[in-house]
Amino acid sequence: MNYGSAMSLKVMSSRMTDAQVFSMLVEYRRQMWTNHCNYVLQELLLPNHKILNSSQLDSSKRSIVIIENRIDSQWLFTVLNSALMCPFNTRVCIVSDNKNQEKAKQLLAEYNLNLNIFWLPIEKCIPNAVLQDSKSFNALMKEIDFWESLPYEDLLFIQTDALLTEPIPKYFFKFEYLGAPFLPRQQSEYFQTRNKYGDIVSFFKVETPIHCSPNPDVYPHLYGNGGLSIRNRTIMKKICENHGACSPQEEQEDVFFSRHMSKYCKPAPLQIAQAFASESMYQSTAIGSHAAWKYFSSAELADHLDKHWRQVWAMVHPKE
Numbered sequence: 260m261n262y263g264s265a266m267s268l269k270v271m272s273s274r275m276t277d278a279q280v281f282s283m284l285v286e287y288r289r290q291m292w293t294n295h296c297n298y299v300l301q302e303l304l305l306p307n308h309k310i311l312n313s314s315q316l317d318s319s320k321r322s323i324v325i326i327e328n329r330i331d332s333q334w335l336f337t338v339l340n341s342a343l344m345c346p347f348n349t350r351v352c353i354v355s356d357n358k359n360q361e362k363a364k365q366l367l368a369e370y371n372l373n374l375n376i377f378w379l380p381i382e383k384c385i386p387n388a389v390l391q392d393s394k395s396f397n398a399l400m401k402e403i404d405f406w407e408s409l410p411y412e413d414l415l416f417i418q419t420d421a422l423l424t425e426p427i428p429k430y431f432f433k434f435e436y437l438g439a440p441f442l443p444r445q446q447s448e449y450f451q452t453r454n455k456y457g458d459i460v461s462f463f464k465v466e467t468p469i470h471c472s473p474n475p476d477v478y479p480h481l482y483g484n485g486g487l488s489i490r491n492r493t494i495m496k497k498i499c500e501n502h503g504a505c506s507p508q509e510e511q512e513d514v515f516f517s518r519h520m521s522k523y524c525k526p527a528p529l530q531i532a533q534a535f536a537s538e539s540m541y542q543s544t545a546i547g548s549h550a551a552w553k554y555f556s557s558a559e560l561a562d563h564l565d566k567h568w569r570q571v572w573a574m575v576h577p578k579e
Contacts, residue, residue, distance in 0.1 A: 415432075436483060
């Protein structure tokens with residue numbers, strides 16, 4: 260490599276750090292995920308929304324719980340996709356502040372979506388709560404009144420950055436708490452650098468830790484990520500009653516519940532959690548994921564989204 264090329268590379272490297280390059284890659288994957296969700300919403304879910312079993316829920320046995328103040332197309336996708344993928348007689352529970360509940364109702368009315376939704380204003384549980392603030396969100400989840408306000412015992416919690424890729428069997432709802440494994444992992448991404456002539460001149464690696472090493476106190480069962488999780492209302496309430504006051508504000512709610520779970524029930528084997536959802540490590544057989552674009556490779560993410568599209572298509576075009 261001549262002196263001119265070395266100078267050119269030096270200028271390029273001074274403009275963008277390794278971490279910035281990695282951030283760009285993660286943003287590319289996030290856009291890929293978001294575009295997929297919007298495409299499925301517009302082309303499959305909205306045109307076929309009448310297939311959702313929303314009008315015969317008098318005998319509901321379980322509920323989807325979505326806690327979100329950002330009412331937009333991603334929120335709408337999460338509502339419809341989750342309703343499609345859950346067993347018959349699963350009701351949707353929307354948790355947000357009063358202002359955004361009105362916005363949500365207007366958005367549903369705009370598309371003539373007559374879903375039998377259970378509306379839970381956040382003000383009923385914690386006055387002046389700010390859902391966008393992590394401490395406020397964790398405080399809500401550790402609040403006894405919140406769990407008492409929910410309509411059913413068997414609950415599926417899903418955030419708008421999570422995805423159910425296929426129908427969820429009723430089997431999973433028999434467990435008191437399930438979430439993606441907290442698998443310790445160091446994510447490594449490799450990049451090339453080229454000179455102005457297009458020749459490869461070097462490689463570099465960016466490493467980012469995802470979860471720390473297993474700790475029997477913090478992650479006793481090695482799973483429990485809350486972004487996509489199954490919860491039993493009574494068990495959650497008992498944990499809040501007996502341990503909520505001792506939980507630090509900064510303790511993530513899913514870590515809090517996972518830490519105390521074995522005192523109140525027999526936790527499911529790790530293999531069940533792996534079959535249910537994946538986060539930091541891609542499991543092609545898992546039925547859901549949380550924040551997939553942050554952790555999956557581009558090829559894994561593409562496979563994950565392709566699986567989802569095929570499942571949605573099959574669900575909205577059932578055979579007679």
